[in-house]
Amino acid sequence: MDLNGTAAIVTGGASGLGAATARALAASGAKVAIFDINAEAAQTMASEIGGVGIECDVSSSDAAEAAIAAAREAHGVARVLVNCAGIGPPGRAVSRRGPLPLDDFRKIIEINLIGTFNCARLAAAEMLELDPENDDGERGVIVNTSSVAAYDGQIGQPAYSASKGGIASLTLPLAREFASKGVRVMTVAPGLFATPLMFSLPEEAQKALGESVPFPSRLGTADEYASMVLYICGNRMLNGEVIRLDGALRMAPR
C-alpha cells in the first residue's frame, strides 16, 4: 500500500500507540483521521499532524458510522484502518468485593472487541468498493491491536484477555472474507509499551516491567509499534496473521 496521499483512520489515535501511528502515517504522506472518545485530545493530535480529529466511541454503531462519514468527507474513502482504541482496567473474576460485576466485563468486551469489529466492518464496506490500488489488486489494509494478554493473560485480566483473544481470532476470518477484494487484515499483539497507560504506574514498577522483557530489556516505544504498522501496510504478503511485538516476553501468572 502506497501511503502517500492515502486516506487513513486511526482509532484511539489521540494517545499512546495510536498517536505514534497517526504521526508515522502522516509523516509517510497519509491523510489521517483520528477517531477517539477524547475529542479534545483527538483535535490536538490532528492539528499537530495536519489531519482531522473526530469524536467517536468505537463501540457505538451510530457514532462509528458518523465518524467514517466525516472522515470520508474530509479525505475520501480510507484505504487504511488502524484499530488502537482500547481500555484495560484489571479485575479478578472474584475479588474481596465479590464476583466481578458483569457490566465491568461487558464494557471491556464492548470497547476492545466489538469496537474493533465495528470499525473494521464499516471501513471494509467502503474499502471493498474502491478501485484496486496496485498490480496485486490491493484495495486496503486493516491493522488491529491485540495484546500478549490474548495468549498469556495474567490473574485479573479475564475480560481484557478475552477481548484481545477475540481480536486475534477475528483476524483470519476477516482476511479470508476480504481476500477476493484485496483488503488485508493483520493484528499486532504488543507486549509492554511505554504509553500514558504505563506512565500512570510508579517509576519503579515501570522499570521492573521493562526488566522482565528478555531482549531488549525495556518497555517498547510507541514508535516501534508504529513502525510495525507501517511495515504491515507496505508488505502485501502479510495477511491474516497476528504478530507478537514483545521482545520474547511471556507474562507471568501475576
Ligand SMILES: NC(=O)c1ccc[n+]([C@@H]2O[C@H](COP(=O)([O-])OP(=O)(O)OC[C@H]3O[C@@H](n4cnc5c(N)ncnc54)[C@H](O)[C@@H]3O)[C@@H](O)[C@H]2O)c1
Ligand atoms: N501500552 C501497552 O503496553 C499495550 C500492550 C498491549 C496492547 N495494548 C493495546 O494498545 C492499544 C493502545 O493502548 P495505549 O497503551 O496506547 O493506551 P492509551 O490509553 O494511551 O490510548 C488509548 C486511546 O484509546 C482511546 N479510547 C478509549 N476508549 C475509547 C472508545 N470507546 N472509543 C474511542 N477511543 C477510545 C483513549 O481515549 C486513548 O486515546 C489498546 O488497545 C491497548 O489495549 C497496549
